[in-house]
Amino acid sequence: MTTLSREAALAAVKAVLGRLGGGDADLELLGPIVDNAVFRLPAGVVARISGAPSYERAAREVRTGNWLATQGVSAVRPLEVADLPWSVDGLVVTLWHEVPEAEMASTAELGGLLRGLHAVPVPSDFAIPALDPFVRVDEHLAAAAGALEMVDRQFLVDQLDELRPAYAAAAARLPDRVIHGDANRKNAIRGRDGITVLLDLERFSLGPREWDLVVPAVYQRLGWYSDPEYDAFVEAYGWDVRSWEGFAVFATVREFRMTAWLVSRLAREPRLAAEAGRRIASLRNPDAPRAWTPGV
Known part of the structure; x- marks a missing residue:
């Protein structure tokens, strides 16, 4: 780019x-x-x-x-x-x-927007690209080549090789829906009229709805959404993706993407090295508590 x-x-x-x-x-x-x-x-x-x-x-x-x-x-x-x-x-x-006087939507409002979006029939007369959950990830890792310790970069390369087939297996039996592709609360706003709208249409795709729903769940386990905020999202949407057997795989792919994007910035933003280390450590030990910094 x-x-x-x-x-x-x-x-x-x-x-x-x-x-x-x-x-x-x-x-x-x-x-x-x-x-x-x-x-x-x-x-x-x-x-x-x-x-x-x-x-x-x-x-x-x-x-x-x-x-x-x-x-x-x-x-x-x-x-x-x-x-x-x-x-x-x-x-x-x-x-x-x-959207005049826009404010970030609540998690409940995001849940309602996604419920409506996922109910839209898959179109036969409008081409929507298939979801690529690994889009630009190789590019991000390549950009980090000179800024990461070799052992960390090799770990990320190896994990990516494992995640591709794991994701494919988890998604294999899921029906395609019209999905947003990056369904975090920053991409939903409320105008002064009280109407909420989705932003950032770059990742709109045909893919499993679980790909959208796993984002708030990952944010909850990172502490970026409080438990009440996540519960409000689930209540508005009507289903908790954490109860799905493939959740762990999708959540790891999401966290991997977030980490790959961050490490791609290290060469020009060396201040992010400590955060990159925390994220890579979390990928190595998925059961450990996470302390990721939001908004970086």
């Missing part, structure tokens, strides 16, 4: 404002710039700027947002302008309707 600098993102979003016929006085950056930048524009519009190699992924997000609207799924909606995504100064821009 192209590294996105603040200067390049600002230049691109200002070009977008010019194309939309507005000035940049009300331009506001929402959150830090990592792989993409999100800006609030005038007139209730949000722009997402990302690197050029992400064009097809961005196009898929726009198509997915438009399709979800036809299915009555509460999700962010693309702006009704032609030819989204736009290529601007070598970057990719998507435009979305803003």
